Amino acid sequence: MKVKSCEQALEILMTEKQRTIFLCIDEYWKRQGYGPSIDDVMMLTGDKSRSNVSRVMHKLCDLGVCKMLKNSARSIRPVYLNLRKL
Numbered sequence: 001m002k003v004k005s006c007e008q009a010l011e012i013l014m015t016e017k018q019r020t021i022f023l024c025i026d027e028y029w030k031r032q033g034y035g036p037s038i039d040d041v042m043m044l045t046g047d048k049s050r051s052n053v054s055r056v057m058h059k060l061c062d063l064g065v066c067k068m069l070k071n072s073a074r075s076i077r078p079v080y081l082n083l084r085k086l
Contacts, residue, residue, distance in 0.1 A: 003079050009065040020045055021056050022065055026078050035074040 003009045006026055014022065024044045028036040036044070041053050057076055060066040069075040 003065055005080055006078065009078060009080065012063055012065055014060075014063065014065075018056055018060060018063070021053065022060055022078070025057075025060075025066060025076055029077060029081065035068075035076045037074055 003012070009022065009026075010019065021041055024041055025036060028040065028044070038050050038053050038057070041057070042048070042050065045053070047053050057066070057068070061068055061076075065079055066076055067079050068077070
């Protein structure tokens with residue numbers, strides 16, 4: 001299933017932590033116009049572990065609700081955003 005909106009992305013089966021981080025990424029894009037760093041997500045969610053946040057962000061990409069470029073900071077975005085480079 002190709003995700004075309006935030007609502008469709010939220011219909012995909014995710015854990016509570018995955019849903020929280022996805023909504024954080026989505027809201028950050030809406031406000032800033034670019035993706036959050038791992039530290040930004042940690043600050044917004046209150047998480048204390050960079051590795052856990054990174055793992056969840058990669059899992060969101062595996063689920064098909066987010067995309068990111070390898071070895072590129074702030075490249076994570078909701079899959080329904082159409083950007084030329086990503």
